[in-house]
Amino acid sequence: MQDITEHLVELIKSASTDLPPDIEQALKEAHQAEDDGSVAQGALQTILENVQMSRETGRPICQDTGTPIFYVWYPEGGSQRKMREQIQAAVRTATERTYLRPNAVEALSGKNSGDNMGVDFPTIHFEEWDQDALKIGLMLKGGGCENVGAQYSIPSPEFPASRDIQGVRKAVLDAAFKAQGLGCAPGILGVGIGGDRATSMIKAKEQLFRPLGDSNPDPELDAMEKQLHREINTLGVGPMGFGGKTTVFCVKMAQLHRLPASFFVSIAYMCWADRRKTMTIKNDAVAIDAPQA
């Protein structure tokens, strides 16, 4: 297996410093939609300038470079152990080059490891697939938006909601309201329906890889994604919670099988700085891409 550490450093740099075009386009549309001279429009203006500066100077869009979450799809015969070592080496190098902030803090002592190495840090998901290319997705998920994620077990005495699409809608609206601007709105909501507490949230986060403009193959979920997008924006929370028209760019949902006893709705909130990129390596050809519809 070839050493792809340097390519991985480039993937990290690209994710941290070069915002994907679908998100940037959505930011521009949001900027146009807000009232001229409003605080909301001013916030989007600053964001758009910052995106441009980060790209031009190769510096992190946001200082909170988040949890590096890697998804690796590898051909038969690939070594997870070697890939893990190379990913860890790339994360260390990227931290030295200030593409990443040292972000791994031991939970109880508060001690920062200094090089982004820690228990399950960075996070890596592996999956073997039937293609002969190696594909690695990377998402940098910051703490502010992670903190406003939510998980509902429905129904409960505290949250009476039906075990159907309307119950899911209620949970998502509640989570979006409670987040206010704290997740660095305008955000993107990934929703996992069903599963157990862990798989449900993993599924929710995976939705954040989807391009903004795609459609859900499930017609019921597709309709609810669009409905929730409209409804959440009527809340008026707006960019940064300053009040305004764009609170979320989209809602992306997926369902999993669940136990008869359980019905989880998990909501992963991604900030406007939706830093996710994919690298594909086939033979010697390396391509780094943003999600495309």
Next chain:
Amino acid sequence: MFSRDPAGERSTEDTNDMATKLTVPISEEQIRALKVGDQVLLSGIIYTGRDAAHKYMIENFIKGDCPDSEKALYEELKQGLAGSVIYHCGPVVRKRDDGKYEFVAAGPTTSIREEPYQADVIEHFGLRAVIGKGGMRDKTLTGCKEHGAVYLHAIGGAATLIADTCEEVVDVFKLDFGVPEAFWKIRVKDFPCVVTMDSHGESLHAKVQAESEGKLKKLLAG
């Protein structure tokens, strides 16, 4: 590719036209003149401080008797923070070849975690403002009113742009807290923020929350 227009050049000028310029040390009178929604360009020497820093200040300086080992930093902060600002920020920092540090990326972090501490820190050190994101609640709002301070909202995620307003990293304290959590003493020029909690008891966050709650209830009833 994003081109500088229509968004780019115009607004920097617009912001400069509309914004109030504040330079540290800031007077109470200047603070009392600010209202929610005002845009501010801040200049002068300020300090970053977030979770570990606030816990440390409360335990060592405000509730505790300052241990001898911490007296030098206490004097530094006592002088430096009077009329100045704490910025809730965990920067990305680069050490240059000449040994000096520089900010690479330095946007705000979520402020609400400092809610239990902030009003006491404002009072004890005579802060005129805190900068962060997401806003704070009643205890801080009351502290701002009583002691003549404001909450300034920086744009979350605008880390490169804000780092460029940092002209100099003057010093760093408590680097053993880790790079994000240390006190970074910085000189900024025209750092852009918005007043979202003023010294008259007004909070944009409380207003947006209340209005959005009404809309949520309608959606759930419909």
